[in-house]
Amino acid sequence: MTTTAPQKKVKERSLGQSQFSVAWGQFRKNRLAKTGGVGLILIYLMALFAPFLAPDSLSSYSTTDITRFQPPTPVHFRDPQTGALTRPYVNKFSQQLNMDTFVNEYKATDEKCPIYFGVRGASYKILGFIPGNLHLYGTGNDQAGCNVFLIGGEALGRDLLTRTLYASQISLTIGVGAVLASTIIGLFMGALAAFFGGIVDTVVMRLVEVISAIPYLFLLLLLRSVFPQNINPIFALYVILGILAFIGWGGLARVTRGQLLSVREQDFVSAARALGASDNRVMWRHMLPTMTTYIIVTLSLSIPGFILLESGLSFLGIGAVEPYVSWGSLLAQAQEGGLSSLNSRPWVLIPGFFIVFTVGCFQLLGDGLRDAFDPRKRQ
């Protein structure tokens, strides 16, 4: 009598299904990973359309009406007299110096500032070339005190939400950019070491060892100190990206070297050589493609680490500098005026939750990809 094992569901698969389509099928079954992916798409869309979603421009603030650390303005939907639904509005805020505590206090006045959707305001360019001046919401009037601060104001009286949205552009780019750059360096160096062997191999592997022996934060600070403090803010971003890439390539180079050394001895490489393929072709067409899945998985799993590191550097004040801003440098405001003043303005912590959300999504996605490419975890 023959019995079929119950767990083996033989599915009709078309022949010649590629590794990627198998992985994609696996990935689609993983609900957590899909959630992570969707979260990332949303947050990247948010970064892309930040100028439109934000009610203000990156660094516009009033020099006459300084709204330093203004608390979030509640949005009202009902008319206080009649109780009927009205167009959403915020109260106009006035500032008063409390003569007992000498703290500037914000008080809501009775005057209403209605919120309009699709108002014209500060002009911007999406992706640097699509011009516009339409904003999702805003009061559309320039009166002092008539600001919609959904999550409060920051140290110079700018809208914290606007700053957070703009910050996402930098926070989401630098981490990913640094991972891509360090992957390229790592692959190149690993291939170099495996291919040439001998002295090149020793030098590269020793360099990897040395870089990992120095505490990464100090190496980062040391490298940053090579450049003057007051460099162009845009250049500073590239510097940070470069430094992050420089300290991050070691692990991948080591794995690449090991993998290529083992692949070099395999039959398909010998066959390619026997057929007269050039070194270049063997490397690019036959040896490096064996690394593809490994690279996809490590890429997605190392992005969260780099995003955290970038936020840390910006927090320390050596990443994104004014006028540019990243989530980390927004969090640095929490320290302004001593930690005990954090009590009076807890909303400055909100940008941190964007970091947590992004990193969480990348982790879910990375874990999902790892499982999808792992034949032992196939479902």
Added chain:
Amino acid sequence: MIPFLVRRFFQAIPTLFLASVLIFFVISLAPGDFLTPARLNPGISEEQLRNLSISFGLDKPAYVQYFYWMWNMLHGDFGTSFQYTQPVLPVIWPRIVNSVWLVLLNLVFFYAIAIPIGVYGAVRQNSFGDKSINVVLYFLLGFPSFFLFLIVIYFILQIRNATGWDIPLGGMTSNNYDQLSSLAKFWDVLRHLLIPAAVLALTDAAGLTRVIRGLMLEVMRSDYIRTARAKGVSERTAIWKHTFRNAILPIVAGIGGLLPGAISGAGFVEVVYNYPGITPMLLTAINAQDLYLIAGFTVISTILLIVGNALSDILLAVVDPRIKVG
């Protein structure tokens, strides 16, 4: 054991040598040389400048300068900090000691959190407790340490306002530290260290807990554990003596590799907590372009790391008797 240690010592030398070359190379990339800040300082005379310039061989090619620098360093002379106009070593040494205390206490918490939770997760695999701990830890992985610490500080402030407890919120010592007895001094420092060390350990422990859980699960399925159980050893012995001791070997081997991350991670918390450790001083040194101070910190912490690596190898030899033979 002794030959093993000797071999380990000699293996560390090239790494240390190359690290110092890298650090020197990076510093010489910086605009100006070591004496640029000194030249701007009217308090330093021409005579002193010339002496400094000769003692560091600034008139000679770069590799000769390196050997001068190295030679001075081997004699305990790390150069002069231009910010403090003092030799570097006495300036940075107390800071390094402070940071080491924080890192050590952090490591104690780190293992005290990760080991029991990881073992629990493996022993009660897929139970409700295991799953909920996993979710919490996964969530914690996404928090930058300084952000979690800021949140903790916010809650401490609330507790302080509500109850009037005197929970320390920064620094390493209280104002009246000098008048305390030595036991009270110890308690005072410990009280200041507890919260930052615990928060730091919590953010880091998430990763290790998952590793320990995985390793434990792997070992628990092996034949010799079944044999031990069949022989009738108690559950406790089976888990802690037979499984755990074998499962932690990769972790003991990894302690050394953990230290660079631990020191760097502590740096962020030091900045938030206003703790007199390495990183806050390093940041001011960067603003002041005080290169000798930066180099001193980097060299000494690299030496400490390599020592830590060697120690973890020795520890591994203690835990795993097979190492000593090889």
